[in-house]
Amino acid sequence: xxxIYVASPYAGDIEKNTEFAKNACRFVMEQGHAFxxxxxxxxxxxxxxxxxxxQLGLDMGLAMLQNCDELWCFGDHISLGMMSEIEEAQRxxxxxxxxxxx
Numbered sequence: 001x002x003x004i005y006v007a008s009p010y011a012g013d014i015e016k017n018t019e020f021a022k023n024a025c026r027f028v029m030e031q032g033h034a035f036x037x038x039x040x041x042x043x044x045x046x047x048x049x050x051x052x053x054x055q056l057g058l059d060m061g062l063a064m065l066q067n068c069d070e071l072w073c074f075g076d077h078i079s080l081g082m083m084s085e086i087e088e089a090q091r092x093x094x095x096x097x098x099x100x101x102x
Contacts, residue, residue, distance in 0.1 A: 006037040
């Protein structure tokens with residue numbers, strides 16, 4: 001079972017984007033893989049409106065990327081947060097297959 005880092009937009013319409021991320025995780029699971037989706041985890045614990053805590057959540061997500069087998073991108077655009085995740089995956093040589101659709 002591969003460990004898949006799920007990257008999808010979060011900021012903006014958070015309620016809509018959260019549901020989209022949940023569907024992306026379900027898609028990963030239905031493909032027979034385990035998922036890690038930091039923006040479904042850390043905002044439940046950290047204050048997204050506190051810049052220090054928001055950055056801490058971003059940093060912790062990136063720290064977990066090294067433990068994943070691949071990064072999968074979902075959505076119709078690449079957000080700034082997703083771009084930093086993609087760049088870190090490239091730096092770590094974590095494969096980022098072509099974007100996945102759900």
